[in-house]
Amino acid sequence: MNRSQLIKHMASKQDCSQAAAKQQLTHILATIQQALMEGEKVYIPHFGTFELRYFLAKQGRNPQTGAKIDIAGANHPSFKPSPALKTLVNS
Structure with missing residues (x-):
């Protein structure tokens, strides 16, 4: 499963638009990246x-x-x- 397939799957499971699902995924990944950059x-x-x-x-x-x-x-x-x-x- 690639990123676009994951976004489509998230959107269908949450009954939201793909744009909203893409934004959610981007925020989750950015939060994980920021925590790792801070050594957490x-x-x-x-x-x-x-x-x-x-x-x-x-x-x-x-x-x-x-x-x-x-x-x-x-x-x-x-x-x-x-x-x-x-x-x-x-x-």
Whole structure:
């Protein structure tokens, strides 16, 4: 399911226009993004948790030249599904 299909599905389930559903989805995603940028976890019961994971700096190699390069540490957003979601998907 892509974004436009999700918007159409949301609009049909809520009996609202696609424009309203698109605005709702945009606000939800913006809120999650803002919370992650501030370093917060976003926990949605029975769905899962969005959080940042920090990866330490490390040394890598350029595959073309074989030269060593330094890879900086960075935060990466991640999603951890809840046990209820895992059970629902696997049943």
